[in-house]
Amino acid sequence: MSDTNRGLIELRGEDSLKFLQGQVSCDLHQLSDDNFIRGCHCTPKGRVIFLFSAGLKDSDCIVLETHPSIVDTAIASLKKYAVFSKTKITDISDQKLSIEPELSDLDRLRAGIADITSGTTDQFIPQMLNLDLLNFISFKKGCYTGQEVVARAHYLGAVKRRMYLLNLSTNCVPEIGQALFNIEGKQLGTIVNAQANKQGQIEALAVLATSSSDIKRIVIDQTEISVERLDLPYELG
Structure with a gap:
């Protein structure tokens, strides 16, 4: 196990697995000593509170x-x-210690894996963050907090917002949770994560209305900039 700048939460006790299984989107029965699993914990309304990678520390500790x-x-x-x-x-x-192989913030962003922070908690259902495409959700495991909302969006296809990878023509890294607007002033979406690359360009993950995903110009922090949609390493469908 290696050093990490991630936050770590330990659940220890004989009920830890059973308790957590009823609170998170992934099937923790798939955990073993040599693998990890990703998931999310939601509000009863299906909004993501936090994302995580889970691993077994010992038989009664996650x-x-x-x-x-x-x-x-x-x-x-x-x-x-x-x-x-x-x-x-x-x-x-x-x-x-670390649960999964470490990724830089930029590599994680380019992999299309969101980081939910204190600035974006309780804002998005899992599908808006593409978590259904990244194996964060088991649709076979049974009930957990927020499961009804998540399942309804999945089976009814009612996802009108998705997360996209963007290149922004600005020198300033936008704040997490910052709103994106079109030039008419209508809000299009929200910055989830953003990083500057080695070329000084800004790459960002943003949740946008699917109807606006091909927009070429946006307004952020009262400044109009051009935007390019980049390919994610998975299909949005």
Whole structure:
């Protein structure tokens, strides 16, 4: 295990797996000592609170790796449901371990994998972040918090917003959660993550209305800029 700048949450106790299985989108029964699994924890309305990679630390201990800014929010949300479970939920971000192979923020962005932070929590259903295309969701595992909303969007095809990879013609990295508008002033979407590349260009993941995904110019922070849609390493369908 290697050092990481990610946040780490430990769930320890005999009920940890059973408890977490009822709270997250992935099927934790697929976990083993030599593999990890990605998932999300949602509100009852199906909005993503945080994303994570889960791994087994030992037989009664699961560790969730997530964005450091969301650790406190994640723990508080999980603890609301853990009152009657034999599990202890702890911030162990000071420990030197990682659940999955480390990616730079830019590589993660280019892989089309969102990071939910304190600036974007409780805003998107999983499909808006393409989590259904990235194996963050099991549609066979049964009930979990927010499952009805997530399943309805999946089976009815009611996803009108998706996450896209964009190249923005600006020198300023936009803030996470910043709104994007068209030149008429209508909001088109939201910045999920953004990074400057070695060429000084800004690459971003943004949730946009699918009807606006091919727009060429946007307004961000009252400045009009050109935008290019880049290919993701998976099909949006």
